[in-house]
Amino acid sequence: MPEYDDPYARSGQYLDMMIAGWWDHHRAALTQALGDLPADSGPVVDAGAGGGHGTRLIAETLPGARVLAVEPSLPLRTVLLSRVADAPGLRDRVTVDGDDLLSAHLPDRIGGMVMANLLGHFSPHERDRLWEDLAPRLAPGAFVLLNLAAPLRPQRIERTRMSEVGLGERSYVGWAAAEPSGPEQVNWHMTYEVHEGDRVLSRDDVHYDWWTVTEDALRAETSPHRLRVLPHGPAEAGLYKLLPEA
Numbered sequence: 001m002p003e004y005d006d007p008y009a010r011s012g013q014y015l016d017m018m019i020a021g022w023w024d025h026h027r028a029a030l031t032q033a034l035g036d037l038p039a040d041s042g043p044v045v046d047a048g049a050g051g052g053h054g055t056r057l058i059a060e061t062l063p064g065a066r067v068l069a070v071e072p073s074l075p076l077r078t079v080l081l082s083r084v085a086d087a088p089g090l091r092d093r094v095t096v097d098g099d100d101l102l103s104a105h106l107p108d109r110i111g112g113m114v115m116a117n118l119l120g121h122f123s124p125h126e127r128d129r130l131w132e133d134l135a136p137r138l139a140p141g142a143f144v145l146l147n148l149a150a151p152l153r154p155q156r157i158e159r160t161r162m163s164e165v166g167l168g169e170r171s172y173v174g175w176a177a178a179e180p181s182g183p184e185q186v187n188w189h190m191t192y193e194v195h196e197g198d199r200v201l202s203r204d205d206v207h208y209d210w211w212t213v214t215e216d217a218l219r220a221e222t223s224p225h226r227l228r229v230l231p232h233g234p235a236e237a238g239l240y241k242l243l244p245e246a
């Protein structure tokens with residue numbers, strides 16, 4: 001099996017604290033959707049769990065559920081393991097798996113799956129494999145909860161400050177810009193800076209490719225797998241449930 005090429009090898013140290021705002025901002029809509037999952041029908045999978053904001057929210061929202069958190073990035077999995085180990089409410093219920101989702105051994109029955117800020121890492125062919133694999137595993141009442149992150153089509157995004165977090169004497173600033181890199185792809189250019197007063201102490205530049213997906217494309221690619229697409233919550237959240245067709 002090829003070694004996992006981690007797009008978060010450098011940025012994983014910053015991602016968890018910088019993505020916390022997304023979870024805070026959409027917490028109500030996410031909690032409402034998670035509350036609709038069956039709590040006792042197999043583990044809820046947090047796919048590409050990162051540092052575990054979603055894992056923790058699943059566990060809080062569904063106190064009876066087990067969670068399988070799949071996270072292939074070493075720095076992010078380190079955050080995730082520490083978050084789970086530190087929380088008595090998570091230690092007994094959360095299993096952490098370090099596989100790539102495409103090669104992970106998922107249980108035959110799952111109580112749902114969360115794919116937060118993840119889908120763009122998969123090509124159309126990989127997504128087809130995923131839907132094929134996932135659809136038969138969903139327990140009655142279970143669904144996939146995912147978001148379609150902007151841009152939904154390839155376009156240029158001017159460099160934008162996406163996050164700033166203060167810790168002690170320092171602040172951590174994340175910048176994002178994107179360029180179209182194919183008919184369904186953009187290349188993100190992220191910059192992570194550490195500031196102290198007027199000085200920039202360090203700067204990490206990271207590039208990675210991201211597949212763009214529209215709602216129509218999601219419908220077209222999931223319907224052959226008998227999954228239907230249901231928008232959830234405010235449109236700006238870009239949240240969708242993928243439910244088995246009745």
Ligand SMILES: C[S@@+](CC[C@H](N)C(=O)[O-])C[C@H]1O[C@@H](n2cnc3c(N)ncnc32)[C@H](O)[C@@H]1O
Pocket residue numbers: 008019047048049050051052053054070071072073076099100101102115116117118121
């Ligand atoms: C933008 S981060 C989002 C993390 C987390 N879901 C959140 O929203 O806080 C994308 C995550 O997807 C993971 N990822 C990327 N490719 C993956 C793959 N093939 N299988 C599983 N996870 C993957 C990354 O390691 C990273 O943790």
